[in-house]
Amino acid sequence: MNKQVLVQGNFDILHPGHIRLLRFAKECGDKLIVAVNSDKSMGSKSRVNEQHRLEMVQSLECVNEAFLSDLTPAETVKSLKPHIVVKGKEFESRHNPEHALVEMYGGKLIFGSGEFESNSEQYITRTISHGHNLDYKKCQSYATRHQFDYQSINTIFSQFSENRVAVIGEIIVDEYIQGTAVGLSQEDPTIVMTPDRADTFLGGAAITAGHIKGLGANQVTLFSVLGKDDKADYVKNHINAYNIDTILFDDGSRPTPLKSRYRAGNKTLLRVNQVRQHKISKEIQTDLYMQLESSIHNFDLLVFSDFNYGLLPQTLVDKVIALCNENNVRVVADSQTSSQVGDIARYKDMMLITPTEKEVRVALNNIDDGLPILAQKLCEKANPTSLVITLAGEGIFIHLPDQNGHWENDMLPAINRNAVDPAGAGDCFLAASSLALCSGATPWQAFYVASIAAACQVDTLGNQPLSFTTLQQRVLESFKNI
Known part of the structure; x- marks a missing residue:
């Protein structure tokens, strides 16, 4: 009733x-x-x-x-x-x-x-900040150092709509349970919270594809695998809002990945991951590859959005890279190692890879060296054209090797002074930087644009595709005092 x-x-x-x-x-x-x-x-x-x-x-x-x-x-x-x-x-x-x-x-x-309820204001709007947390002062010298201005960036923006992009990776359903922290349990030292509301978003490869489309790409196609469950139904019912094409395969042996974050105020108290990490079957690998092979001529760029939940076994990765090389499709990759085990170095000869510092150290089994040495060792192992090491609240470290064994390094500080929700910053950075590179940007220009894009992403609770208009406006603001 x-x-x-x-x-x-x-x-x-x-x-x-x-x-x-x-x-x-x-x-x-x-x-x-x-x-x-x-x-x-x-x-x-x-x-x-x-x-x-x-x-x-x-x-x-x-x-x-x-x-x-x-x-x-x-x-x-x-x-x-x-x-x-x-x-x-x-x-x-x-x-x-x-x-x-x-x-x-x-x-x-x-x-x-x-x-x-401490979070009552969130019933009115999910977006808590509207660009007021962005501080461009520290990055202005970067633009001067690399000799570019807003006009040159705007020329790159005009080319975003020329790109056709394929994204391969795991779709994740992100659930945010907002609540009020009541206090400590008397039985054990555990924080007790009362849930007030729950919000659900599409994450993982879906939000990477959503960002690329939101930023103006001509065509975006997402290749992924879903479980046979209610979360898969949620994905299928909501993915159309991103205006992307999808080629999805059902796999009854795994649930659709679900990440639940329990939050009080602007802090996450606990994250619960409901995932399985075994490899997809050889039959699904074959079907996925054949679908990609039949449409590879439709793409200018392929993005690996790898969360290491079994969708991208090494044999499939190698075949996809070879297929892209044969058809002059540029390839970028991000392979996440947060609560799971991954190896960014298995993605060879990429146009761009964007690991975190932890992901670099895991790939190299190296806890001793500083960032410049780590970056060079990873480049020797994986041979990317460009490498960006993301450093969370500290910003990014950029490493550009050349063919003569030399390299250029630089850093961009974090632009958002007070992130509302840091989840998804890396996905947004990958989307914006790869799209900019394919639109004729130099690496220095691309990573400037992508840093501002990531700053916009963490200014909002949960994953929402970043719009081209918002990014263009924030980039323009960043040049006003240069």
């Missing part, structure tokens, strides 16, 4: 107490209906236009339906006959004419306390 819940009020100023009450009301049933008292019914009490008040309520994710009402709360209840009516705790000791009405047809009147 679809339980309808009714809340009625003025909502003159939409404050956290309202949001908590409405969230509580939503949890009491299936459909939350909010009656916003009209200007006519409020008389002189109305300080904000009724249309504005209605729009504010409609903007809340927990509200299924909202409308303006000239009726009293009792008259609204009599008209709609909701299963549940929710009012604030302060009304519990007052006369409530709705009480008798709802009892007549078997409904309930519930008083919500509007308990404190």
Whole structure:
């Protein structure tokens, strides 16, 4: 049965107490209906236009339906006959004419306390910052040093739409459980939290493809494998929003990867990964390769977005690289080693690889050397045209080897001073830098653009494809004081 819940009020100023009450009301049933008292019914009490008040309520994710009402709360209840009516705790000791009405047809009147939730503001919007955390001062000397300006970058931007891109890698479903940290458990030293909401995003290779398309690529095709489960259904139902083509294979031997992050405020308390890491079957490998082989002439760039969950065995990687080389398709790679084991050095002769410092040290089994030596040793082993070592909050280290055994190094500091959510920065950096390189950018230009793109990504909670307009605007801002 679809339980309808009714809340009625003025909502003159939409404050956290309202949001908590409405969230509580939503949890009491299936459909939350909010009656916003009209200007006519409020008389002189109305300080904000009724249309504005209605729009504010409609903007809340927990509200299924909202409308303006000239009726009293009792008259609204009599008209709609909701299963549940929710009012604030302060009304519990007052006369409530709705009480008798709802009892007549078997409904309930519930008083919500509007308990404190530190994340109430997130019911209004997922994006907490809008570029205000970006600090370009430290990177301006980089642009001067490498002799490029906004006009040269804008010329590169104009070529983004000429690129046709294939992305191969694991699709991940990212779940964010936002809550309030209650305190420490009395039984053991464990943080106790109360979940307030859950948001779900597409991650992994899906967001890499989404970024590339969002930044303006002509065509993006994603090759991946999904389990036969509800998360796979979620992916198939939501991937179309990215405007990318997909070639997906079902594999009943593994679940669709799910990463759940439990957060309080802007901090992640715990991450739970539900994955299996065995290799995909030879049959799926063959089918995937044949699909790629039949369409390889449609691509200018191929991106390996490897999370080391078994989608890219070495034999398949080697065949795909050889296929790309035969057809003059440029190739870039990122191979993640966070909670799993990977080896970025297995991707040979790439146009670009973008490992973290940890991923470089794992690939080389080296905990002693500094970044310049690490970079050179990795280049000797993997032979990329360009290497960027990402350093999280410290920015990036750039290493460009040449054919004579020499190299150039440089660094770009992190541009975002206060990351809202650091997850996905590497995927966004890979997407923007590879697209820029294929559009005629020098490595120095490409990594400047990609650093700003990554700074935009971590300015938002969860994975959302970065738009070309946003990136172009932020890059323009970065040159204003040069």
